[in-house]
Amino acid sequence: MIARRLALLSLLALTALAGCSTPPPPKPLVPRVQVVLLPQEDGRPTGVVVQSGNASQTLVEPFQRASSRANQAPVVDQADPEQVRQAYDPLFKIAPPKPVRYVLFFQPGGTRLTGESQAELPRIQAESARYPGVEILVVGHTDTKGSGDGNDTLSLRRAQQVRDLLVQQGLPANRIEAVGRGERELAVSTGDEVDEPRNRRVEIQLR
Incomplete structure (x- = not known):
């Protein structure tokens, strides 16, 4: 009986010592x-x-x-x-797609697209829809016909017109920004009062 009690006490002592010797938790790693x-x-x-x-x-x-x-x-x-x-x-x-750029052209003096550019809208919509988080920047431009202030207004109207057309195609309005640059960034350099079709445009950037 005494031997059994001593064995039990020895086991309890070892258990207590094992508890005391438990190593501390590791320090958190600095990332x-x-x-x-x-x-x-x-x-x-x-x-x-x-x-x-x-x-x-x-x-x-x-x-x-x-x-x-x-x-x-x-x-x-x-x-x-x-x-x-x-x-x-x-x-x-998951990296964002490379920026994609389209150029649409306008008939003289207004916000009406050429027939060829009008036909491009469904393709632009389809490309944009591939990227749910895409942001679209529409930048309007003019040729050098007319005054600088008038062309600023016209270029913005062109950008807004294309923005509205893209929304009608089903793209989210809150992801499309329209800005106008007037005649400041000509695609083809010309003198003043020059009717140049390649300058009457909007540039659409998907990013």
């Missing part, structure tokens, strides 16, 4: 932030400044990578392009 500079598709130079704590690093070369933890200076190295694409494949797949 690491990585920034990778991707190249522009058209080859234009670009850059980004990465700041952490009181230090910063500027990335200017394609696939440069800055890594840092909270309040620590960023460390810069060169990432392998293929590894970046593999590691962030889900992000590449």
Whole structure:
């Protein structure tokens, strides 16, 4: 009996000691932030400044990578392009589409589209509908006939007209912005008071 009690006490003591020797929970890891500079598709130079704590690093070369933890200076190295694409494949797949641009032309002096441009509207609607979150910018332009102020007004009316037509095609009005640029951004450079059909236009950008 005494031996059994001693064995039981020994077991309880070991259990208590095991409880006392349980290691503390691991400290939470400080998250690491990585920034990778991707190249522009058209080859234009670009850059980004990465700041952490009181230090910063500027990335200017394609696939440069800055890594840092909270309040620590960023460390810069060169990432392998293929590894970046593999590691962030889900992000590449949901990247917004490349900007798509359409140009529609107008008959002289008003907001009426040419027949060919009118026929383009269903195709623009179908392309836009492929991207539920697409934003559409409609920019109106004029030739150099008439006054500058009058052309500012006319270019905006043209943009608004096309915006209304796109809404009638079923595109959401809150995703379409219409602006006018008058005769400031000519597609074809001309002198004043020149009737140039290629300048009577709206440019539609899907982005």
